[in-house]
Amino acid sequence: FCQFNQTCLLIDKYLERGISPVTKKLSEMQRFFGLRITGTLDADTLELMKKPRCGVPDGNIARYSTFGRDFKWNKHSLSYRIENYTPDMSRSEVDSSIDKALQVWAKVTPLRFTKISSGTADIMISFGRRSHNDYYPFDGPGGTLAHAFAPSPGIGGDAHFDEDERFTFRSNRGFVLFMVAAHEFGHSLGLSHSDDPGALMYPTYSYRNPDTFTLPRDDIKGIQALYGPNPTQAPDDPGTQPPATPDACDSTMVLDAVTTLRGEMLFFKDSFFWRSNPQSNTYQQSLITRFWPNAPTKIDAAYESRQSDRVYLFKDRRVWAYSGYDLVDGFPKKFTRHGLPRWMRRIDAAFHDVDSDRTLLFMGDYYVIYDEAKQRTEGYGRVDGKFSGLNGKVTAAFQYKGFTYIYSGPYMFEYDYRSGRLFRVLRNGYFLRCTNQ
Numbered sequence: 040f041c042q043f044n045q046t047c048l049l050i051d052k053y054l055e056r057g058i059s060p061v062t063k064k065l066s067e068m069q070r071f072f073g074l075r076i077t078g079t080l081d082a083d084t085l086e087l088m089k090k091p092r093c094g095v096p097d098g099n100i101a102r103y104s105t106f107g108r109d110f111k112w113n114k115h116s117l118s119y120r121i122e123n124y125t126p127d128m129s130r131s132e133v134d135s136s137i138d139k140a141l142q143v144w145a146k147v148t149p150l151r152f153t154k155i156s157s158g159t160a161d162i163m164i165s166f167g168r169r170s171h172n173d174y175y176p177f178d179g180p181g182g183t184l185a186h187a188f189a190p191s192p193g194i195g196g197d198a199h200f201d202e203d204e205r206f207t208f209r210s211n212r213g214f215v216l217f218m219v220a221a222h223e224f225g226h227s228l229g230l231s232h233s234d235d236p237g238a239l240m241y242p243t244y245s246y247r248n249p250d251t252f253t254l255p256r257d258d259i260k261g262i263q264a265l266y267g268p269n270p271t272q273a274p275d276d277p278g279t280q281p282p283a284t285p286d287a288c289d290s291t292m293v294l295d296a297v298t299t300l301r302g303e304m305l306f307f308k309d310s311f312f313w314r315s316n317p318q319s320n321t322y323q324q325s326l327i328t329r330f331w332p333n334a335p336t337k338i339d340a341a342y343e344s345r346q347s348d349r350v351y352l353f354k355d356r357r358v359w360a361y362s363g364y365d366l367v368d369g370f371p372k373k374f375t376r377h378g379l380p381r382w383m384r385r386i387d388a389a390f391h392d393v394d395s396d397r398t399l400l401f402m403g404d405y406y407v408i409y410d411e412a413k414q415r416t417e418g419y420g421r422v423d424g425k426f427s428g429l430n431g432k433v434t435a436a437f438q439y440k441g442f443t444y445i446y447s448g449p450y451m452f453e454y455d456y457r458s459g460r461l462f463r464v465l466r467n468g469y470f471l472r473c474t475n476q
Contacts, residue, residue, distance in 0.1 A: 076321075104231040104240075104261070110189040111229040111265045112161070112196075115149045120160035125206050128216065132208040137164060139249065140220035143239075144228060147259050148266040162227050163197040164220075177201040184244060185219050187226035198223040209249055211332050217249040225258065229265050233257055236324050237284035237311060245329035256283045287313050287322065288473035290466055293448050296341040296388065297435040300350055301363075304439065304470055310336040315470055322471055333366050334359055340389040342398055342437070344411055353386045378414025383407070390436040390443065392456060401433040426454055428461045439470075 105111070119141065124133050134154075141152040152162075170176040173194060177183055180203045187198040198220065200206065205213035218239075225240050233240040238257040285292060285308045296307040304315045307327070315322045327334050335354040343350045349367060352359040356374045360367040374383055379400075388401040391411075398409040401422065408417045422433060426445055435446035443456040446467060453463040466473070 104233060105229050105265055106189040106231050108265070110191060110195075112150075112190045115266070116151050116153065117162060117196075118153050118155050118160040119162040119164060120155050120158070122163060122165040125166045125200070125202060125216075127206045127213070128208055133216065136208065136216040136249075137220055140217050140224055143221045143252075143254050144224060144262055145269075146272070147254060147269055148262055149268075149270055150228070150266060161196050162224070163194075164200075165197075166200045166202045168202045171199060173197075173199065177203060179203045184214055185223050187223040189226060190229050196227045198227055211246040214244060215246060215249055218247055218252070219244065221252075225262070228262060230258070230261050233261065235284050236326055236329070243329060245326045246332045247328065284324070285309060285311055287324065287471045288468045290468065290473075291449055292467060294435045294446060294467055296338050296352075297437045297444070297446065298341040298350060298390075299343045299437060299439060301348075304437070305341070305350075306471065307338055307341060307435075313471060315472075320472060331359075331361055331364065331366070334361070335371075340386040340400070340435070342389040342391045344391050344398070345393060346396060347411065351389070353389065355385060356383070378416070379409070380416060388433045388436040388446070390438050392438065392443075394456075399436070401436065403432070406433075425459055426452065426461075427459060428452060428464070 119137070121133065121137060124130050128136070138152075138154070144150060145152060165171070168177060169179070175186060177199075178201075183201055184204050185198065185200040188195050190196050200216075200219065200223075206216040206219070207213035208217075209215065222239055222244075230240050232242045235241060235255070235257040238255050240258055240261065287306070292308060294306055294308055298305050300314075302317065304317075306313045306315070310326055310328070311324060312327055312330070313322045313324050327336050327338075331352075334352060335357075338352050338354050340353040341351060348362055350361045352361070357371045358374065358377050360370040360372075375381055383400075383402065386400050386402060389398060391398045396410075396412070397417070398411055400407045400409055404422055405419055406422055406425065407419045409415075410417055422429060429445060429447055429452060431447040433445055433447055437444055438456070442462070443454045445452045445454060449467050451465045451467055451469060452461060453465065454461055
């Protein structure tokens with residue numbers, strides 16, 4: 040997981056005439072990560088460059104990618120050796136993290152891994168700082184977390200971890216070694232980076248719970264393209280298939296929540312969200328935890344309060360508040376500590392009305408009016424009494440450019456909030472500029 044100006048194992052073979060190499064690289068990076076392509080070091084690009092990541096270059100890829108069929112192991116039984124240990128964790132925690140990371144790949148392939156304590160293994164694992172005898176020095180705290188080498192003689196397959204980082208067993212107050220190692224071992228086995236933001240082989244780090252992690256479908260397709268499936272594993276039932284990255288333009292998709300954030304629109308689904316900037320014709324897809332590491336996934340509702348410059352996320356009976364990228368002190372909170380009544384079990388959708396400085400919280404057939412400043416509710420009403428034409432459960436809501444948008448299933452209803460007048464019924468991909476809707 041490398042700084043964007045680091046060449047690592049590969050170098051450019053040529054530069055296009057008339058284009059600054061810096062502009063070319065920035066444009067390539069922006070295209071890869073789904074940012075607005077400007078060729079300049081704008082605010083979104085700077086923010087992305089701050090994120091910790093892998094030290095293997097991205098290349099020109101779409102979804103999963105390999106280093107080529109020449110860069111794979113020609114055997115299924117591989118050995119590994121941990122040459123030294125980080126002081127951040129106990130030896131048993133390091134051993135467990137490394138073994139579990141390798142088993143992520145063994146579970147879906149014929150590959151089998153054996154630990155040895157001396158001699159040269161196929162995969163040599165070490166922790167080091169700065170220059171560490173491989174011609175690809177680490178960069179100190181932040182930036183590059185680790186790097187690994189594709190299968191080949193000598194150093195091929197080896198994985199190195201930057202000792203200047205803080206590695207953890209499970210805690211998100213550092214970088215979970217299991218997650219970093221599982222990604223690097225993908226390189227050790229022949230996978231390059233994926234541009235699927237839900238993939239393990241996506242180049243930037245995001246926290247995921249190691250106890251519940253399952254290998255995403257994109258990574259399974261990639262590794263099985265090299266080695267085939269696990270012959271001893273029965274095909275999964277449809278209900279146990281690994282999660283796929285949702286398609287923003289799926290006309291049947293029901294969004295979990297929608298909100299604004301400092302002029303952008305955020306659309307949530309499962310573990311992901313899309314950011315849509317009015318000044319761009321593209322959107323950026325990301326894991327929620329890559330943007331907000333402590334945030335819940337599969338949220339119930341969200342809204343932005345411009346007065347407090349906060350975004351609120353709701354799940355079950357708890358609420359999270361963020362100012363920009365930062366979790367506000369004291370959050371997450373239970374509903375009752377946020378001024379919501381005990382009888383409120385779950386919120387289906389929410390939006391903040393700028394003119395009245397009040398928030399509408401939707402639950403079933405009703406909505407509740409909430410005063411954030413006083414942290415109390417002020418009244419309630421029936422949804423069909425305020426928003427005519429809705430014939431189903433409210434699943435998401437937000438305000439944008441003077442209109443109120445209420446989602447019900449895969450449809451979005453455009454209203455004037457004051458009069459309750461319905462203007463249009465649109466598909467859920469309207470603001471994501473989907474041409475198929």
